[in-house]
Amino acid sequence: MNEKLLVVDIGNTQMVFGLFEGDELMTHWRLSSERQLTSDELAWQLHGMFEQSAQAADQVAGIMVASVVPHLDVPLADACERICGKQPAFVGASDVKIGMAVDYKNPREVGADRIVNAIAARELFGAPAIVLDCGTATTFDMVSPQGHYAGGLILPGIELALAALCRRAAKLPEVSIKRSEVLIGRDTTTSLQSGSYWAAVDAMSGLIKRLRRESGYQDAPVIATGGLISLLIADLPEIDHHLPYLTLSGLHMLAKKHFALAH
Numbered sequence: 001m002n003e004k005l006l007v008v009d010i011g012n013t014q015m016v017f018g019l020f021e022g023d024e025l026m027t028h029w030r031l032s033s034e035r036q037l038t039s040d041e042l043a044w045q046l047h048g049m050f051e052q053s054a055q056a057a058d059q060v061a062g063i064m065v066a067s068v069v070p071h072l073d074v075p076l077a078d079a080c081e082r083i084c085g086k087q088p089a090f091v092g093a094s095d096v097k098i099g100m101a102v103d104y105k106n107p108r109e110v111g112a113d114r115i116v117n118a119i120a121a122r123e124l125f126g127a128p129a130i131v132l133d134c135g136t137a138t139t140f141d142m143v144s145p146q147g148h149y150a151g152g153l154i155l156p157g158i159e160l161a162l163a164a165l166c167r168r169a170a171k172l173p174e175v176s177i178k179r180s181e182v183l184i185g186r187d188t189t190t191s192l193q194s195g196s197y198w199a200a201v202d203a204m205s206g207l208i209k210r211l212r213r214e215s216g217y218q219d220a221p222v223i224a225t226g227g228l229i230s231l232l233i234a235d236l237p238e239i240d241h242h243l244p245y246l247t248l249s250g251l252h253m254l255a256k257k258h259f260a261l262a263h
Helices: 039-052 070-084 112-125 158-168 188-212 229-235 246-262
Strands: 004-010 014-021 024-032 060-067 129-134 137-143 149-156 222-225
Touching (some): 004 070, 004 246, 024 039, 039 070, 060 070, 060 112, 060 246, 112 137, 112 222, 129 188, 137 188, 149 158, 158 188, 188 229, 222 229, 222 246
Parallel strands (some): 004 060, 129 222
Antiparallel strands (some): 137 149
């Protein structure tokens, strides 16, 4: 029987859980990353997710977490202990070996999810590689030709930027991101949607081209992930691979190595 591993990506907007059996992602769940969530609330939700998926929480052999929301680390760890009987390992902890050199001036500044994405990209596609992650923030992460985490770029996510504009401008309505069939809008809603959508597409396309002009990255594949990339990908031919669960895959890779060493 294949070992079951639970992985958790705690982002600024959502927590994404993935349950792997062997190398297969059996099921996945999403919860809001509400800062005030207690361990009791998380335990109740985690229990419900296992129940709804007809999976046995006590069969989980190990849990690996990447978190960029420190407020939720302790409540999640407590919930995992109560429901799965296991304390999770956290990417960035001294006992979790990532197997990748980090070229940041201060490696601890790099978000755990960005490191995990780079590890997964290198494992799946080799080095060099470019990872584009569209979520609360839009990030580009670079795997160097030597296989290191080489750094990257951070810019406001497309939903965040649009929401901030609408909040600061009293007469602008709140609208959702949507592909506009016309470039020149003839009402405020269409103008906002067209501007935000096509600006995001052209910014990402331009940055990919600019990054590929960097020494060593001319032929680097672009791997896209994140909840918002599916809205844009049809207009981004520069993207070579779309992997919605890249972060979960990278966490699973780390979990397999970590818990194999622990045994």
